[in-house]
Amino acid sequence: MQNNAIDFKRQVTVKLADIKLQGALSRLQSRFVEGRSAVISEIADLPETRNAAAAIRDRVLNDLEHWLLQFEQQATARGAIVHWAETDEDVNRIVAGIARQHGVRTAAKSKSMVSEECELNDALEQAGVEVMETDLGEYILQLAHEAPSHIVAPVVHKNKEEVADLFAEKHQLPRKTGIAELCREAREILRPAFLNADMGISGANFLVAETGSALIVTNEGNGRLVTTLPRVHVAITGIEKVVPTLEDVSTLVRLLPRSATGQSITNYVSVLTGTRGDADHDGPEHFHIVLLDNGRSKLLGSDMQEMLRCIRCGACMNHCPVYQNIGGHAYGWVYPGPMGSILTPLLSGLEKSPDLPNASTFCGACAAVCPVKIPLPDLLRKLREQQMERGMKSRQETFMLKAWAWLALRPNLYALATRIAVRVMRLLGGKERLLHRLPGAHGWSDGRDFPAPAGRTFRELYRQGGRK
């Protein structure tokens, strides 16, 4: 997917002024923040469970090749075929090839963010395969020709009324208003798509090395239909999603739905292992697993490796005050919020995403809820350091930072400069003791007054032995 993060600042202005979006985003707090809070305490040993989850992910990442090869061996032994894709284009080529090989004309798809990374739907349409998204949110977005704005709740930026309008227009049916009616309408349209699809496409939340299984957690049941009804199943995910054992998965699955949607467990947890056996009542005849690198392996062994622990729960964005105010589209690529502000520069280019590492107050709400303890603010800071080292910061910012440091390391000069500055600011503050404009810092004063300083520094008053 093309990275449009360069447009971040302009998008912020647009999103802050979008009243419908703001209304939709206001539901994040009650639905996800309070939702998580209500169930996360069910885990009696939460700190230990998070430590264990992080350790499971680190164990894999420290020897990823080993675990991937074991996964491939086990999956192959059970009849699946594992494909390795270095780039997004490789994924599209491989999946189009699989479709051609099996004479696929229609595909039903459940949610996969990696497929968004590749814009797989477009590639398949060009290869003559009709693709239907079957996750309700993704289906709505397919109708609207929009990208997901959240990795778990892709259509969180739309309200019910917008969906009702969209359905009435695209389905050419009388406009429904109730959520149950809208869901029924979608279900009636999607049902034949499941039954007729030649190929099912899914993501995978985890790959299990000891069994060669792909595991998906879903709520709507579409994931299970897509992966068991059609004769061909293609699972697409990132190479970092492997974990050693089913026991490890059980630890991670205690955390994933609770962190993501505030559920103790999702409606479905599907462990997809191998092709349909003689005694099986369902399952695909052909099972292909496509594993995408797309820059992930470059992070192994680097000071950014911790980012690969991510299990895509979305808790960081749900709790991020920046995401809560602008939504996901402003971030410009596949992954929004704090995890996206790190992944987008790493996978898609820091030079194309200069704002993303900086658009954070480092409030730390993301790291506090991350189930696998990714130090998100620290990683954002490291990206800022890379920007500094590579000369990607504006000349003005670099000058201000260097000048401040230079002055702060010279206490006598610093004392003089600050004494002058606070006196000038006190004068400018006038009777109101407020500065309405800050020269060179309009970012502050466009929306805020600056409370004028007292006019004397603490250090000079203290030295004079005075107390104000």
Place this chain on the structure above:
Amino acid sequence: MRVGFFVTCLVDTMRPGIGFASLKLLEAAGCEVVVPEHQTCCGQPGYNSGDHKSAEAMALKFLAEFETFDYVVLPSGSCAGMIRVHYPDLFKHDPELSARFAALGQRTYELTDFLHRIARLEKVPGTFQGTVTYHDSCSGLRELDVYRQPRALLATMPGVKLQEMVESTTCCGFGGTFSLKYGELSTRMADNKCQHITATGADAIVGGDLGCLLNIEGRLRRTGDHTTRVLHVAEVLSGEEK
């Protein structure tokens, strides 16, 4: 207890009264307080903007000025977090220095954390009368676990009624240079905070970090609220708020 007091660059320049209020509280707690004369800034602006080198230089300056004290106390959770959590990280490549910074960090406290847990101050000099609401600044809360300490100290004041706002632990949008670079977004976040403050009907919004307080006051005043007082917790506790 010999306490080195680091006033922080913001309090030094913008609201020196908070510094004197802090001294009064530390003395009330029985501390011998020293204010090293050549202190300036902890280096956080550079550190958080990716300027690792300048942060290292300022950390070394800080170490030279404060290493000899029993405790170091600051009226800011953000700067205290810089020293406790991030200074040792800056010198990972030098185990000896990193250990010295870690030892210094363990003796470094945010003001209310120190007064409540270490100095065990039970009677404060202040006499504030009115309803207050408390904003939990991010670094103090999440890096240093400062939440109940300021509330416990305020609870010793008979005239103070604490009326909690919703989402008191949500960021106010300051974020240092963030507030300049992304002014519009920062202002919106401040606006959300101000609405929660106003909804409590409190006479004063109180907090432990001047950066956040300037941000909140700046938005309140711009939107026409000239009556809600914006106070550092040290000012309320010490009675130096007038």
